[in-house]
Amino acid sequence: MSYTETTYSKTDLKEDSLRREYETDPSTAARIVRGVEDEEAMRYLVEEVKIDKQHEQDQHLGDIKRAILESDVCSDDLKQVVSTRGDETPKEVLVPNDVQQDAAAAINAGKPLVLYGPTGTGKTTFAKQLARNVGIGYSLNTATPSWTEKDIIGGVEPDYEGGEVSYRKELGCVSEAVVRARDFGGEYVVIIDEITRADISRIFGKLYTAIENPHQTVFETDEGRLITLDENVTIICTMNMSDRTVHELDDAITRRFAMVKVADYPTDKIDSLFETWMAEYAPDVKSSKPIELFKTDHRWLNNGSADGGPIMEFGPMHYRDVIEFIGENINDGGSGDGIYEDVEEAIGRAFRTYLTPRLLNTASYPQVKQLIEHYERLDNQFEIADLSPALELAQSRLTTEQQKMGARE
Incomplete structure (x- = not known):
């Protein structure tokens, strides 16, 4: 033939x-x-x-x-x-139902979307799940402090090929999504992750113009293609921040984007998450005590305990890293390949490795003091874990802050 x-x-x-x-x-x-x-x-x-x-x-x-x-x-x-071939984004949506509904409603209304909230609440995963529900494909881009408007809309870049300098126009992440939506004949999503790492007012200037005037050309390619904000392009952003910080944002973004907070997981969902992760990642740990520790730690951080008020918002997704770490590294007195001899030591090192640094990353001086008291209470209440490594790390940070305060005085 x-x-x-x-x-x-x-x-x-x-x-x-x-x-x-x-x-x-x-x-x-x-x-x-x-x-x-x-x-x-x-x-x-x-x-x-x-x-x-x-x-x-x-x-x-x-x-x-x-x-x-x-x-x-x-x-x-x-x-x-x-x-999306090779995309391992889980199908199960874990964020609360009201968050799912608010985000879907914003996209249905044609609004660009910002998912905001504390770290560890699954914002990026949820953004990808929304993208897969909306379009034929998506791109994921993580903002950096060096970003400019060029990274969003596009700009001119030098080309040193052949030993000579020439200049070419390069698409930004949003304009690239416009081109893909047109070329592929379907809806396309661009995710901009952690936008607060960049100067939002600096990078979003032309994007604001495009949102307000969707038929206005904001970029022209070397081939003469005119870029306007196509209705088949959905923009989803994520940011790690508190309610207070969100309210301090420039009105320019809060007027043009739908702001949906990803937080406030119901207790039963958090319980289910911890139990599922323990069964999947640490099946050799038969005691229920670690789960009780994780639940208590999360509750006291976010809502406070009888001996102290809430410290900061902190999402449940962080504990998956802790549980995977424990499952991979316990030896529990046997002849296995685990790094640590028992669960107690593994949990303490996991807290120091995954939870405490993330908490200290944004903690103020009073919050560091609260964290020390928090770990002392947990350590006294739960024999299943030796939390002294996490406590030592928090105390080291407090000493550093006190030395800085003394130097300023």
Whole structure:
């Protein structure tokens, strides 16, 4: 059979000689994809042959993936399969129901969205879950202090190829999402993670203009493509901060973005999370005492105890790292490969490694003192853990702060 025709049916694609050709040669694979005649044939290539996975890394957007995503005979569900191949975002949504509803309502209304709240509440995971529900694909971009408007909308970059300096226009993360939405013929999501790491008023100037005037050109590519904020592009941002800090944000962002707080997990959901993680990551720990410790620690940090008030908002997702650490590192007196001899030592080192540094990262001087008292109470109440390592770290931070205060005086 001669394969000179420009279209291919599922029957053609299953023929051995052609299949050997497109499974071994990426350029042929891309050409074959562009010649697929209908969705049945495309579904065969994507779901059974997995032609994109054979030639390109899961997250790499190469010629074959582009050919599939730009195809007129490829359905949106198949495009999402290809664009999210290798994406391990969990399907189960853990954030509270009211948060899910508020976020979905904002997206339905066409508003860009900011998910904010304390660390460890699953904002980034939830952002990716929303993206997968909304569009055929998404990009995830983490802000840095060096970001400018160029990283959002685009700008001019020097090109030193060939020993000579030339200049080219480079897309920003939002303008790139616009181009992908147009080229792929579907809704596309751009996630901007941890936006408070950058100067928001500095990086979002042109984006504010685009939101207010969606038909106004905000960037033009070297090829002459005009970038406007396409209605098929959804913007989701995340930020770690408290309510007080959110209220101090520039009105420019709070007027243009829907602000949804991710926090206030119900007690039963937190209990379920801890129990699930213990069963999955630390099945050899048979005692229920560690779970009681984690619940108490989280409750006292966020809501206070009989002996002290709340210290700071702190999300439950941090404890997954602690539980994985324990499961991987306990020896419990046996002949295993664990680093620590028992659960008590492993929990104390896990607190010092994962929880205490994250708490101290944003703690004020009074909060550091509260943390010391907090760990002393926990250590006295729970024999299942030796929390002295975490306590020592907090005390070291307090000493440093006191020395700084003495130097200033």
